[in-house]
Amino acid sequence: AQSVTQLDSHVSVSEGTPVLLRCNYSSSYSPSLFWYVQHPNKGLQLLLKYTSAATLVKGINGFEAEFKKSETSFHLTKPSAHMSDAAEYFCVVSDGGGYNKLIFGAGTRLAVHP
Amino acid sequence: SAVISQKPSRDICQRGTSLTIQCQVDSQVTMMFWYRQQPGQSLTLIATANQGSEATYESGFVIDKFPISRPNLTFSTLTVSNMSPEDSSIYLCSALGGSPYEQYFGPGTRLTVT
Numbered sequence: 001a002q003s004v005t006q007l008d009s010h011v012s013v014s015e016g017t018p019v020l021l022r023c024n025y026s027s028s029y030s031p032s033l034f035w036y037v038q039h040p041n042k043g044l045q046l047l048l049k050y051t052s053a054a055t056l057v058k059g060i061n062g063f064e065a066e067f068k069k070s071e072t073s074f075h076l077t078k079p080s081a082h083m084s085d086a087a088e089y090f091c092v093v094s095d096g097g098g099y100n101k102l103i104f105g106a107g108t109r110l111a112v113h114p
Numbered sequence: 115s116a117v118i119s120q121k122p123s124r125d126i127c128q129r130g131t132s133l134t135i136q137c138q139v140d141s142q143v144t145m146m147f148w149y150r151q152q153p154g155q156s157l158t159l160i161a162t163a164n165q166g167s168e169a170t171y172e173s174g175f176v177i178d179k180f181p182i183s184r185p186n187l188t189f190s191t192l193t194v195s196n197m198s199p200e201d202s203s204i205y206l207c208s209a210l211g212g213s214p215y216e217q218y219f220g221p222g223t224r225l226t227v228t
Contacts, residue, residue, distance in 0.1 A: 036219075043118075044157075044206070044219035090156060102147075102208075102217060104157045 023091030
């Protein structure tokens with residue numbers, strides 16, 4: 001069965017410093033992986049996705065993630081945090097079945113301090 | 115991308131009553147999904163709704179408690195029946211987009227049961 005583990009429930013950074021949100025996955029085959037962001041009282045927004053193409057995936061708002069099969073990781077990074085990046089981030093794996101069931105990680109709350 | 119709206123955005127209901135949540139997509143989609151996000155938790159898939167067939171429920175969710183309709187390719191409803199305080203959650207619908215493996219989410223319905 002597919003699963004994702006987000007290694008940090010909370011991450012706190014200063015504005016202008018790098019962001020690293022860690023995610024490990026478990027899958028019996030080549031997975032599709034996603035990062036979604038949820039701002040307070042707003043819906044989920046897709047940041048980026050990996051679907052077996054390039055292993056370094058660039059998303060919106062300067063975020064990127066690298067798929068590392070040997071480490072079963074899909075960490076999310078951003079070179080310089082902005083105050084508006086403060087939100088909840090979810091690492092997600094698709095079960096790859098016929099109907100694209102998404103399995104969500106527990107989430108990482110990112111705080112950005114001035 | 116698909117734009118998804120939900121009604122109501124929030125509601126406060128008494129225990130024992132039922133609430134129907136509507137989900138409207140701005141384009142025709144094959145698959146729609148309903149998720150629950152309990153307070154401070156991640157998202158859990160309730161069911162998959164395909165037009166013209168009965169919804170497929172995940173383990174722990176039953177049709178009598180969460181009946182779903184999917185009358186056409188742009189609309190779905192989720193009913194939360196015989197509510198208890200434990201049903202207090204955010205309920206989100208999503209739709210499978212045109213790009214493979216992309217799901218787009220509605221803003222959610224925040225339900226409080228007293």
